[in-house]
Amino acid sequence: MELEYNIVYSGLMSIIFSLCVILIGIFSRNKYSVLSGVRACCLVLNLEIFLGFFFLFVIAYSESFSFSSIINLQNFNFYFFLTVLPISPLFVIVFLLETNRAPFDVIEAESELIAGYTTELGGFFFALFYLGEYFHLFFFSLTSACIMFGG
Secondary structure, three states: OOOOOHHHHHHHHHHHHHHHHHHHHHHOOOHHHHHHHHHHHHHHHHHHHHHHHHHHHHHHHHOOOOHHHHHHHHHHOOOHHHHOHHHHHHHHHHHHHHOOOOOOOOOOOOOOOOOHHHOOOOOHHHHHHHHHHHHHHHHHHHHHHHHHOOO
8 A cells, every 4th residue: 555645754754853853852851952952953944944845846846746656757757866966965965964974963962062962861762762863864765765766
């Protein structure tokens, strides 16, 4: 069974991850973690604006919200990567920013005195948070592969 609005679901999952970052800061019960969580959430939500406009371009070009029709369109034509070649480096930069990969891992602020929103987390919850972060990396990679490179 396939969802009809896959691209909307993908955007919502990405927004939910950014809201989980602010919840992690609040649940740490530390004022510095809360401030770091708010800063990280603001940064990630600003990135969602660019991704939203990019998804709107893909929806307008493919005339569909479904990943399968977007992939089928790329099988007959050419990849969307070539269509949006001038902004493809921006998409890669937003990908690195969204998933907290180096050199754009400024969200956690590890060089500061407080190590970001995961300051008071320990053990199991710390592992769950980073497991969720790697799931976000995997999910965003699958979404970008379906949208940009034809599945």
